[in-house]
Amino acid sequence: MPDAPGGGRWWETAVGYEVYLRSFADGTGDGTGDLPGLIDRLDHLEALGIDVVWVTPFMPSPGADHGYDVADYRDIDPPFGTLADFDRLVAEAHARGIRVLVDIVPNHTSSEHPWFLDALSGPASNKRDWYLWRDPAPDGGPPNNWVSYFGGPAWTFDPVSGQYYCHLFLPEQPDLNWRNPDVRAAFDDILRYWLDRGADGFRIDVAHSLLKDPDLRDNPQLSEIPPGADPMNAFLSFQHLHDMDQDDNPGIFRRWNTIAAEYDALLLGEIALDDFERVRRYTDGGDALHRVFALRTTWMAWNPAYVAESVRDLATTVGPGVAWAFSCHDQPRPVTRFGGGVRGAERTMVLSALSLALDGMPFLYQGQELGIGDGEPLTGIREDPIAVRNEGAAGRDGCRTPMPWAEGSQNGFTTAPTAWLPSRARPSAETVEGQRSRDGSWLERHRELLGLWRRVRHLADRPAELLPTDDDLMIIARRGRLVAIANLSEHPADAAVPEGDWSVVFSSRDGVGERTVEGAVVVPAESALLLRG
Numbered sequence: 001m002p003d004a005p006g007g008g009r010w011w012e013t014a015v016g017y018e019v020y021l022r023s024f025a026d027g028t029g030d031g032t033g034d035l036p037g038l039i040d041r042l043d044h045l046e047a048l049g050i051d052v053v054w055v056t057p058f059m060p061s062p063g064a065d066h067g068y069d070v071a072d073y074r075d076i077d078p079p080f081g082t083l084a085d086f087d088r089l090v091a092e093a094h095a096r097g098i099r100v101l102v103d104i105v106p107n108h109t110s111s112e113h114p115w116f117l118d119a120l121s122g123p124a125s126n127k128r129d130w131y132l133w134r135d136p137a138p139d140g141g142p143p144n145n146w147v148s149y150f151g152g153p154a155w156t157f158d159p160v161s162g163q164y165y166c167h168l169f170l171p172e173q174p175d176l177n178w179r180n181p182d183v184r185a186a187f188d189d190i191l192r193y194w195l196d197r198g199a200d201g202f203r204i205d206v207a208h209s210l211l212k213d214p215d216l217r218d219n220p221q222l223s224e225i226p227p228g229a230d231p232m233n234a235f236l237s238f239q240h241l242h243d244m245d246q247d248d249n250p251g252i253f254r255r256w257n258t259i260a261a262e263y264d265a266l267l268l269g270e271i272a273l274d275d276f277e278r279v280r281r282y283t284d285g286g287d288a289l290h291r292v293f294a295l296r297t298t299w300m301a302w303n304p305a306y307v308a309e310s311v312r313d314l315a316t317t318v319g320p321g322v323a324w325a326f327s328c329h330d331q332p333r334p335v336t337r338f339g340g341g342v343r344g345a346e347r348t349m350v351l352s353a354l355s356l357a358l359d360g361m362p363f364l365y366q367g368q369e370l371g372i373g374d375g376e377p378l379t380g381i382r383e384d385p386i387a388v389r390n391e392g393a394a395g396r397d398g399c400r401t402p403m404p405w406a407e408g409s410q411n412g413f414t415t416a417p418t419a420w421l422p423s424r425a426r427p428s429a430e431t432v433e434g435q436r437s438r439d440g441s442w443l444e445r446h447r448e449l450l451g452l453w454r455r456v457r458h459l460a461d462r463p464a465e466l467l468p469t470d471d472d473l474m475i476i477a478r479r480g481r482l483v484a485i486a487n488l489s490e491h492p493a494d495a496a497v498p499e500g501d502w503s504v505v506f507s508s509r510d511g512v513g514e515r516t517v518e519g520a521v522v523v524p525a526e527s528a529l530l531l532r533g
């Protein structure tokens with residue numbers, strides 16, 4: 001597999017792509033996306049210019065949280081394929097110069113994992129301490145005030161032993177006890193298992209929360225939980241001092257880092273913290289995680305001042321550690337969040353172009369290359385447990401509808417009569433086939449952008465810096481002999497070009513069209529330019 005141009009680590013100039021496997025491509029005709037379907041579509045990713053693909057969980061799972069509840073860390077869930085399919089995925093991806101990241105879920109297992117079934121057998125089980133158990137509070141209720149991300153308390157009572165177990169997500173996702181050395185050793189082996197099979201690294205789920213406060217103390221409560229609050233509002237009513245981001249949490253990844261180093265593998269953690277100084281601890285020094293999803297960029301709406309401030313803060317505080325994702329399978333798509341339609345898509349493209357001139361790793365979520373907003377599940381269909389279990393909560397189905405490959409009732413996603421998440425068909429203009437080779441389509445513009453990146457990324461040979469601007473809505477990033485200028489305002493504006501000879505090589509408004517510039521350049525409203533020196 002190729003190194004980074006200039007001999008750096010391979011991820012320093014790589015572009016990533018998230019595949020939400022069950023919605024990407026169905027290769028077996030049962031209505032669910034799978035590994036054979038992904039293999040069939042690798043050519044699309046290669047033509048797009050992707051270097052590394054993160055594949056959402058495919059391990060055996062009862063599916064309470066669509067795969068984020070793992071019952072066996074060393075196999076493939078039959079609807080997704082077999083271990084032989086995984087091996088073929090790695091081989092076929094590598095043959096195209098694409099690396100593969102496995103989504104590892106270490107914060108919790110499925111309640112049907114043999115470890116938890118053993119732990120449930122009682123306090124004498126040698127797996128009991130692999131999970132977090134506590135006696136009830138004096139009133140018989142949960143041992144502390146922690147709430148689950150998915151609604152209700154983070155504790156479920158086990159009538160057999162008379163104790164509660166902890167789960168930051170669903171009761172079907174009991175949290176592991178990362179203070180137990182046997183849990184750490186078990187995951188060392190799991191990491192090696194996938195690396196030995198050829199994986200190029202991991203996307204690490206809920207990496208910010210593996211360790212909890214040793215005494216499981218109450219979180220300070222910031223406000224009353226409003227009656228009928230959705231899970232996120234309930235969650236935000238607390239300061240999460242004790243259930244997430246403990247001071248010693250990054251240490252777990254220092255241990256993983258030594259394993260990853262043996263394989264030249266990438267550790268990309270989900271660090272869902274909004275305090276970027278705290279985020280920085282996970283990547284600083286490069287001896288823990290290599291890259292993080294800090295998540296704000298995946299949920300922020302189009303408030304240009306806030307978007308600009310968030311990008312600046314992340315770039316200056318976390319810098320090379322950032323994986324620049326503006327979209328993922330947990331939040332409405334950016335086109336939808338940024339105002340919808342062409343406007344939402346143009347705004348998303350500004351950030352995608354800008355991220356190439358920032359240190360870190362640009363990431364796309366499947367369908368982002370088509371400039372599409374959220375899909376529409378058919379009336380009455382709800383799959384996401386957040387929506388199913390909480391009256392009135394929107395849930396995450398809209399960003400998870402099947403990838404539109406072609407026109408037709410199932411958009412070329414499956415040959416089955418219906419998909420796992422039945423959704424309204426998208427028009428041809430929102431599909432891969434409808435956009436391929438069509439001048440100016442979102443797909444072609446993304447291909448131009450990433451194709452250009454491949455040709456010029458050797459010029460990104462210095463750490464990125466943000467150049468000063470008088471205008472808060474103008475971001476100018478310089479990375480070696482590459483510059484990106486993003487104008488987030490609704491008006492065209494002049495931007496100063498650094499001294500020297502520069503040519504505009506990409507405009508998010510109208511694609512490529514090389515021209516030299518000197519002194520200053522006019523940047524159209526809500527657009528980005530890329531310049532090479």
Ligand code: NOJ
Pocket residue numbers: 065068105169205206270329330
């Ligand atoms: C984050 C994942 O992205 C999300 O889909 C999942 O529900 C939670 N972690 C729990 O594993």
